[in-house]
Amino acid sequence: MSPPDTLVTGATGFxxxxxxxxLLSAGRPVAVTVRGGPARAADLRAWLRAHDVSDQRLTAxxxxxxxxGLALAPEDETRLESVRDVFNTAGVYRFGLGRDEARPVNVDGAVNVLRWAAARPRLRRLVHISGCRVGAAEPPSEHDLAGLYRRLGAYEASKREGDAAVRRAAAEQGIPLTVVNPATVIGHSATGESGQYLGLAGLVERLWSGRLPALPGSRHTYVPVVTADHLARFLAAVPEHDRGPFRxxxxxxxxxxxxxxxVALLARHLGLRAPRVLLPAGLVRRLPRALTGAEPESLTFISEDRYDTSSADALAGAAGLAHPPVREALRRWAGRLVADLPGLGRSAPSAxxxxxxxxxxxxxxxxxxxxxxxSAGAAPALRHAHAHPGRLAGLVLVSPHFLQRRPPWHLRAAVLAGPLLRTVSGPRLARALLGPGTTAGPALESAVAQLRRPGVARRTARRLDRAQRQAERAELRALTATCPVPVRVVAGEHDPxxxxxxxxxxxIVHGAGHHPELSHPAQVAAAANAGVRPG
Incomplete structure (x- = not known):
């Protein structure tokens, strides 16, 4: 294997x-830094393979x-002598951080990566990931820092402090540096896959759960986005195209x-009504969080600011890159965030x-x-396997409804009377869904919230009724027995x-009911990871 010419810090992050x-898809030999033991590296390799990316040229x-010095072992220092390009994607991104939590990675960590890169004999470029609003702000002075942390919160304040520290250290040491200031990163343009659920994703969550009666900002508020795949391609192209000490x-x-x-675009896609009321961000910031549901730190990103993208557009043009259609990417991202069978749970109806x-x-x-x-998702999954056997390696059917007894009357009644579910049937429903001794916790409360969405209870009841027809159950049993791909069934002990x-x-998941993935997620994950191998 060729020695790595690229190092990525924060490689297990979003x-x-x-x-x-x-980088690996482009044939680059890549090294990554991993904190937390071999399991984190194994998770990254598994993710890469699941995305059809070979990990043969990956060094962890x-x-x-x-x-x-990044606390590298001497032998690893030797292995990384060939590194030319360093990408720092490491960062702590979470609202509600304390200053002592944010600074070690977002400030000290960023400078440590720069100093390590400075010692590379073949260094071509250090690429530091910042943020739109971070890069557009004036560098904070030492005198301003305490006020900045109070006003913005530890996440954004630490990113601003770290950005200024990296630029200053690069200038002092003569390190070729590119700072990339991305907008809100949404999912992959083709699949919608994200893995990050803060910021704009939190707004989408409040939209589909009916907790977004009004929008903060004005009709000209601008929260720009970029897809994860376009940003990845752009970052990979930076060392090939940027020249000079700083870009x-x-x-x-x-x-x-x-x-x-x-928001109106996403609401239409999800089959929801978009909020029409706009409230100034300053007013929302003063209202109780229990009333607004808004994370106070997220409101600092609500503005009408625009950004100069000319240099990024020029680099993208030179590299042959173009943004994928943003409206379709937004729809796919939102659909992936709330994925479920169409018209049920969190998802919108589909034609x-x-x-x-x-x-x-x-x-x-x-x-x-x-x-x-x-459950009901087993039916389309089985039919898909029969129609496209070459596309699947196997099926794992969790609580397949057609192999289980008819749902108890209180479950059917609760679905039909969705808004009454919590008060009338909550405890008994919890036992039916999750198993004896299980209380109606957050998982069940989330399910209840979905049944209260317009039309969901009615569509769910209709699906339950069809699922109990003898002809349907017999057909699905036959499809399971003759499935062209291997099948594994997972069922709760109390939903046999x-x-x-x-x-x-x-x-069999002991102690579980109809929803073992909610009550016993680790056991279901283990069964799914075991796939369809006998055991």
Missing amino acids: MGRWLVAE VAADVTRP AHWVLDDATPELPEL AGPAAWLAALLAPVRTRPVLVAH LVGDALDVPVT
Whole structure:
């Protein structure tokens, strides 16, 4: 294997893994720093393979960016002597951080990475990931820092402090530096896959759960976005195209709709009503959080500011890159955030039937995945496996309804009377769904919230009624027995399988009811990871 010519810090994070995938796909030998033991490196390799990216040219080394020299072992220092390009994607991104939590990575860690890069004999460029608003702000002085942390919160304040510290250290040491200031990063343009659920994603969550009665900002509020795959391609191209001691790029899609239009677009896609009331961000900041549901730190990103993207556009043009259509990317991202069967749970109704919907969902997938389906989702999954046997490696059916007894009357009644579920049937429903001794915790409360969305209870009741028809159950049992791909069934101990046993592996989750993925997620994950191998 060729020695690595690239190092990515923060490679197990949201943006880091997309960047690593892009670099490896381009044939680059890549090293990554991993904190937290071999399991984190194994998780990254598994993610890459699941995305059809070979990890043969990947080198993982144990490191800690919060310590000088990244705390690398001597043998790893030797292995990384060939590194030319360093990408720092490490960062702590979370609202509600304390200053002592944010600074070690976002400030000290950023400087530690720069100093380590400065010692590389073949260094070509250090690429530091910052943020749109961070890069557009004036560097804070030491005198201003305390006020900055109070006013903005530890996340944004630490990013601003770290940005200024990196620029200053690079100038002092003569390090070729590019600072990339991305907008809000949404999911992959083709699949919608994200993995990050803060910021704009939190707003989408409040939208579909009916907790967004008004929007903060004005009709010209602008929260630009960029897709994860475009940003990864842009980052990978930076060392090939940037020259000189310092460059800075604002990477965002100028076609992003202004916030009210963006939310209306997503609301239509999710089958919801968009909020029409706009409240100034300053007013929302003064209202109780229990009333607004808004994270106070997120309101600092609500503005009408625009950003100069000319340098990023020039680099993208030279590299042959173009933003994918942003409106379609937004729809796919939002749909992935709230994925469920169309019209049920969190998802909007679809004109396409379940078969067409599932085929479209899996169309961008380039691997042969094991498809995991729960309850009513087992029916379209089985039919998809029969229609496209070459696309799947196997099926894991969790609580397949057609292999289990008819739902108890209080479950059917609770679904039909969705708004009354919590007060009338909550405890008994919790036992039916999750198992004896289980209380109605956050998982069940989330399910209740979905049944209260317009039309969901009615559509769910209709689906339950169809699922209990004898002809439907017999057809699905036959499809399971004759499935062209291997099948594993997972069922809760208190929601047992009924009828004649099928010749497929079965995993029983002890203590679970109809929703073992909610009450016993680790056991279900282990069964899914075991795939369809007998055992």
